[in-house]
Amino acid sequence: MVVGELTQERDLLILGGGPAGYTAAIRAKQLGRNVTLIERERLGGTCLNVGCIPSKVLAHAAQERTRLSHLTALGFSIETTHDFGQLASYRDQVVTKLRQGVEALCKANDIEYVTGSASFLSDDRIGVEHGHQFDTYRFQDVVIATGSHSIREESSVLLNAEQLYQLQELPDSLIIIGNDYIAIEAAMSFQALGTDVTLIADGFELDTSLEKELKRTFKKQKITLVSGTVTTITPTDTHVDVTIVKAEQEKTVQASYLFQSLPRVANTLDLGVDRLGLTLNEDATLVVDALGRTNFPHIYAIGDVTPGPQLATRAIHEAKRTAEHLGGASPDTTIPYFPTIIRSLPPIASIGLTEQAATEGGFTVQVGQFPLTANGASSIDAASGFIKVVSDAKTSLILGIHMIGDGALELAGTCALALEMAAKQEDLRFPVQAHPSRNEALTEALEALVGQAIHLPPRQQAVFSNT
Numbered sequence: 001m002v003v004g005e006l007t008q009e010r011d012l013l014i015l016g017g018g019p020a021g022y023t024a025a026i027r028a029k030q031l032g033r034n035v036t037l038i039e040r041e042r043l044g045g046t047c048l049n050v051g052c053i054p055s056k057v058l059a060h061a062a063q064e065r066t067r068l069s070h071l072t073a074l075g076f077s078i079e080t081t082h083d084f085g086q087l088a089s090y091r092d093q094v095v096t097k098l099r100q101g102v103e104a105l106c107k108a109n110d111i112e113y114v115t116g117s118a119s120f121l122s123d124d125r126i127g128v129e130h131g132h133q134f135d136t137y138r139f140q141d142v143v144i145a146t147g148s149h150s151i152r153e154e155s156s157v158l159l160n161a162e163q164l165y166q167l168q169e170l171p172d173s174l175i176i177i178g179n180d181y182i183a184i185e186a187a188m189s190f191q192a193l194g195t196d197v198t199l200i201a202d203g204f205e206l207d208t209s210l211e212k213e214l215k216r217t218f219k220k221q222k223i224t225l226v227s228g229t230v231t232t233i234t235p236t237d238t239h240v241d242v243t244i245v246k247a248e249q250e251k252t253v254q255a256s257y258l259f260q261s262l263p264r265v266a267n268t269l270d271l272g273v274d275r276l277g278l279t280l281n282e283d284a285t286l287v288v289d290a291l292g293r294t295n296f297p298h299i300y301a302i303g304d305v306t307p308g309p310q311l312a313t314r315a316i317h318e319a320k321r322t323a324e325h326l327g328g329a330s331p332d333t334t335i336p337y338f339p340t341i342i343r344s345l346p347p348i349a350s351i352g353l354t355e356q357a358a359t360e361g362g363f364t365v366q367v368g369q370f371p372l373t374a375n376g377a378s379s380i381d382a383a384s385g386f387i388k389v390v391s392d393a394k395t396s397l398i399l400g401i402h403m404i405g406d407g408a409l410e411l412a413g414t415c416a417l418a419l420e421m422a423a424k425q426e427d428l429r430f431p432v433q434a435h436p437s438r439n440e441a442l443t444e445a446l447e448a449l450v451g452q453a454i455h456l457p458p459r460q461q462a463v464f465s466n467t
Contacts, residue, residue: 007136010036012326013126015118015271016145018045020303020315022102024143024323029109031327036112036137038128043106043113044099045147046162047312053098054165057091059185059343062192066345070382082193084170091165120272123296141298141326144286145319146271148264148304155235159259171195171256175242177230178261179204181342184214186259188345191223198224198253200244206340207354207402209369209388214348214404221345226253233258266305281307290333292322300326313338337419339412344404346385349412352400352419355390366393368449372405374456375444376436381406387445396425407438414442425449 014025017039025037042049071078106113116130126137150160159167161182174190176183179201191197199218204211218225228246240258244251266285273280279287279295286294286301293300300322303315317336324331342348358365369388372378378385385405391398401415418428429446433439447453451461 007125007138010034010112010137010139011141012036013038013118013137013139013142014145015126015142016045016147016267016303017043017102017113018145018147018303018315019047019312020147020319021045021143021145022106023316023319024145024302025111026105026109027320027323028326029111031324031329033323033327034112036114036139037106038114038116038118038126040115040117042099043102044095046149047147048098048102049095050162050166052312053095054091055161055182055185055189056343057094058087058165058189058193059345061087062189063343063345065192073382082170084193085168087193088168118271120276123276123299139298142300143292143322143326144268144271144273144294144299144301144305145303145315146267146305147315148266148310150264151262153235155240157235157238157240157257158233159257161259161261164257164259173255173257174198175200175240175253175255175258176261177201177242177258180261181340183259183261184342184344184348186261187218187223188221191221192345196255198226198255200226200228200230200242200253202227206348206350207388207390207400208356209386210348210350210402210404213385214344217345217404224253226251264304264310268305283307291325291331292318309338311338337416339416341409341412343409346383346405347408348402348404349408349415350400350402351412351415352398353390354400354402355388358390358392358399363399364393365399366391366449368445368447368453368461370441370445370448370453370456372407372438372441375438375441377438378405378407378441380436383407387411387441389442389445389449391425391449398423398425398428401442405438407441411438411442414439 011034012028014021014037017037025035029035068078068080114128116128118126118128121127124138128135150162152160170193173196175198176187177200187197187199226244228244230242231245232243234241239254239256241252241254268284268286281287285307286305288294288301288306292302302318302322304310308314321331337351339349339351355365355367367390369386372383372385383406387403390400398418425446433443444453444455448456448461453461
């Protein structure tokens with residue numbers, strides 16, 4: 001390698017160009033800091049390039065595929081074939097366009113962008129290696145936003161999340177092990193496009209009503225749902241066998257590929273943080289305070305390199321908070337509600353306490369639920385699902401809102417705002433909603449809390465009250 005002759009002086013370094021890194025860079029620059037952003041691969045990080053965006057392109061294609069049957073009801077005659085290779089090409093086009101947009105934003109904000117692998121040389125110096133070039137930078141402050149990675153298996157039939165969404169051909173069959181949003185989305189997306197999917201999961205950590213509807217949907221979509229303990233995974237050159245045991249009964253399933261949704265590993269150990277003396281948790285995440293500060297007051301960490309849900313939404317939120325602190329502001333350090341968003345078919349949005357969690361938490365729980373089949377807008381496009389509101393009967397405080405059905409993603413923002421503002425039943429019932437729209441279903445779920453939903457028979461509303 002060629003070592004730079006001089007150590008270059010910099011104000012604020014940000015390590016990592018994913019959602020956390022580039023968001024922190026832009027916000028810090030907006031507040032007057034001189035920012036140098038260092039990324040070893042491509043701007044946008046795992047999320048944009050091989051994670052969130054590619055998976056959502058596939059989910060979008062699957063959603064459009066499921067809508068074809070409704071077009072027949074509307075009078076359209078359509079014969080379709082699907083070219084997965086064309087979908088892969090479109091996926092890559094979307095990723096490239098978004099990455100170019102991030103690059104343009106960094107340039108427009110006059111952010112210095114450096115490509116290379118960074119590591120700490122001391123508590124105020126970073127070395128950056130790029131090919132044969134090695135440069136050193138002395139900084140005033142640094143933010144570690146290097147994200148996380150999935151474990152990669154040696155077998156070609158054992159896929160991690162990134163490999164799953166970089167496939168160039170549609171698998172004939174796929175086994176998925178997992179109960180998180182990634183597993184659910186993958187199962188429904190690949191099945192809708194023509195893959196024979198087996199999902200191995202014992203539960204989904206959702207509200208009980210959502211779980212029941214989700215399992216019903218799996219059955220309707222012909223996704224094989226298997227519960228039990230996985231005892232062996234046997235890959236070959238052409239397929240994989242998975243053995244599951246439940247109630248002393250053994251079952252083996254086979255598929256072309258296996259995807260197992262596992263926790264991601266924080267990208268910290270190759271940064272030299274151990275030499276530096278930064279405090280690490282057992283899972284290699286960095287210990288930070290409410291502002292993202294490590295045990296070194298000028299070294300910060302945000303996103304997947306810190307404890308918490310491995311979500312782009314959390315990374316972006318923490319990026320803005322820490323950057324605002326570094327820019328001299330006084331950000332609110334309250335941990336916000338992070339909605340559970342699943343781009344399943346139909347989509348799911350869940351925020352706040354589930355009915356069971358609220359009951360276990362000692363609340364006097366009141367529940368209102370409204371089916372989308374009774375909503376005008378949903379009936380027009382043959383949608384199904386429901387909205388469920390969990391409330392404290394003593395105070396009328398909204399504790400949680402859970403929805404499965406088209407429109408769930410769009411309503412998630414409204415639900416998050418309501419919980420952040422500590423809304424009560426009357427706060428959400430009062431605003432007038434567009435007609436016909438799915439927003440009206442939220443109003444009626446709130447009205448069902450007190451047995452006053454207009455488009456539900458009284459006997460059905462009584463079922464949903466649990467005071």
